[in-house]
Every structure is written in structure tokens, then in C-alpha cells.
Amino acid sequence: MISVKDIKVVFGRGTPLQKQALNGVSLTIEQGSFVTVIGSNGAGKSTLLGVLAGDVLPSEGQVLIGKSDVTRKSTAARAGLVARVFQDPLTGSCGSLSIEENLALAARRGEKRGLAPALGGNRRGYFRERIAELNLGLENRLKDRMDLLSGGQRQAVSLVMATLAGSEVLLLDEHTAALDPGMAEFVMNLTQKIVAERKLTTMMVTHSMRQALDYGHRTIMLHGGEIVLDVAGENRKNLQVEDLIAMFRKMRGQTLDDDALLIG
Numbered sequence: 001m002i003s004v005k006d007i008k009v010v011f012g013r014g015t016p017l018q019k020q021a022l023n024g025v026s027l028t029i030e031q032g033s034f035v036t037v038i039g040s041n042g043a044g045k046s047t048l049l050g051v052l053a054g055d056v057l058p059s060e061g062q063v064l065i066g067k068s069d070v071t072r073k074s075t076a077a078r079a080g081l082v083a084r085v086f087q088d089p090l091t092g093s094c095g096s097l098s099i100e101e102n103l104a105l106a107a108r109r110g111e112k113r114g115l116a117p118a119l120g121g122n123r124r125g126y127f128r129e130r131i132a133e134l135n136l137g138l139e140n141r142l143k144d145r146m147d148l149l150s151g152g153q154r155q156a157v158s159l160v161m162a163t164l165a166g167s168e169v170l171l172l173d174e175h176t177a178a179l180d181p182g183m184a185e186f187v188m189n190l191t192q193k194i195v196a197e198r199k200l201t202t203m204m205v206t207h208s209m210r211q212a213l214d215y216g217h218r219t220i221m222l223h224g225g226e227i228v229l230d231v232a233g234e235n236r237k238n239l240q241v242e243d244l245i246a247m248f249r250k251m252r253g254q255t256l257d258d259d260a261l262l263i264g
């Protein structure tokens with residue numbers, strides 16, 4: 001479960017570039033629920049993920065993950081609670097380490113032990129099994145360096161890595177945006193499967209309104225650092241991308257620059 005209460009984030013306070021990135025965001029996401037997040041450029045989407053991951057400390061408000069109040073905890077201190085997959089396939093894993101070394105590090109997230117014991121005994125067999133489930137043939141390449149993989153393969157491995165330390169929360173920051181359409185669909189279907197199997201509480205930022213409606217249980221839209229739309233259930237099922245744009249316009253009483261949001 002994730003719960004944020006009245007979160008405010010101000011960047012560059014007291015400078016000419018002062019920016020209120022989040023302006024009183026409150027949101028509760030039940031355990032196992034998958035929420036998609038949309039919004040135009042600068043709406044505050046990445047800042048919200050940063051607040052959950054610990055990269056951004058809010059100036060006001062409270063962040064709960066499960067029963068833990070993590071509001072003032074660093075990213076490292078939350079590592080066992082929160083897993084993250086980034087837009088850039090190179091960001092979430094280490095290119096100069098092998099696939100299995102990356103998996104071993106991911107499995108030990110939030111702990112302080114070295115790599116050797118993490119790769120011992122049954123662990124190696126377990127990693128092989130988990131990677132074989134991807135059906136990409138990577139189980140035969142566990143000793144290959146991560147930087148030999150394609151972007152899509154790397155995102156698929158990153159998703160497996162995100163599940164190894166037992167985190168209940170998964171944050172996805174436009175994790176398919178850098179992939180070609182076929183690979184993006186593969187990674188999205190994999191995401192859906194992993195989230196459902198492991199009952200992960202998931203927040204996915206996307207620029208694709210189509211993706212936002214097709215995946216997950218609930219969609220929120222941010223604008224100007226505030227939640228301006230929050231839909232789930234039947235209301236969401238009946239929504240079309242065009243409705244989303246119209247609702248946005250109505251709620252804000254202003255014109256939305258369609259170019260700011262990808263419809264595809």
C-alpha cells in the first residue's frame with residue numbers, strides 16, 4: 001500500500017527559478033493495485049515518483065509505504081521497499097556486470113552483503129529459472145555483460161530484477177518509452193503479468209494515453225502539481241482517449257495542448 005498525504009514539493013525555493021512541482025497531492029493506492037499516471041510536460045509526474053522513491057524529499061506532507069512512514073527516509077533506506085524501472089534501459093542496471101551479477105545485486109537491494117554469497121548455491125538456479133520465464137533465451141547468457149543486451153531485453157531483465165528483493169512497490173518511469181512498438185508491447189505485457197503474479201502496488205508514468213487506459217486498474221492525471229483526474233472501475237473502462245482529453249479540458253477550464261500528450 002502507498003499513501004501520500006498533502007505532499008508539497010518546491011524546487012529552487014527563494015530563487016528566481018522557484019517552482020512548486022507538487023501542490024498538495026494526496027493519494028492512497030491499495031496493495032496490488034496498478035495505477036497509471038499521465039499529464040503534460042512539467043505536470044509533476046516524475047517528482048511524484050521521486051517522492052515515493054526517496055530522491056525528492058517533500059517540503060510538506062507524509063509518505064507511507066505499507067505501514068512505514070518513509071517521508072524522511074533516503075532512497076537507500078527505502079531500497080528494500082521500493083523497486084524502480086527507468087525510461088533509459090541503461091539506468092537501472094550496470095552494463096559492465098553480467099546478467100547474473102546484476103540479478104545478484106538486485107536480490108540484495110536493501111542489504112549490506114557482498115556479491116559472492118548472493119550468487120552461491122541455489123541462487124544461481126533460481127535466477128536461471130526466473131530469466132527463462134521471459135522466453136527470450138537469456139537463461140543461456142547469464143554470464144554475458146548486461147551491455148550486450150538490446151534495450152528491450154534489458155528492460156525485461158530490469159523488471160525481473162525489480163522483483164528479487166521482495167519489494168511490494170514498483171515504480172515505472174516511462175519504462176517503455178525508449179523501445180520500438182513491438183518491444184514496448186512485450187515489456188508492457190510482461191509488466192502486467194509480473195504485477196499481477198506478485199501483487200505489486202504499482203505506479204506507472206506514461207506519455208501514452210492509450211497505454212494509460214489499457215493497462216492497470218486506475219488512471220490519474222496530474223496538472224500543475226495537482227491531481228486533476230482520478231478514474232477507476234466502470235468509469236475508466238468506458239473511457240476513450242478522446243474522452244480523457246475532453247474531461248481534462250472541462251475540469252481545468254482551459255485548452256490542452258494536444259501535442260503535450262501522446263495519444264498513441
Ligand SMILES: Nc1ncnc2c1ncn2[C@@H]1O[C@H](COP(=O)(O)OP(=O)(O)OP(=O)(O)O)[C@@H](O)[C@H]1O
Pocket residue numbers: 011012019020021039040041042043044045046047048
Ligand atoms: N531538480 C529540479 N530543480 C528545479 N526544478 C525542477 C526539478 N525537477 C523538476 N523541476 C520542475 O518541476 C516541475 C515538475 O517536473 P516533473 O519532472 O515532475 O514533471 P513531469 O510531469 O515528469 O514532466 P515530463 O513529462 O516533462 O517529464 C517542472 O516545471 C520542472 O521543470
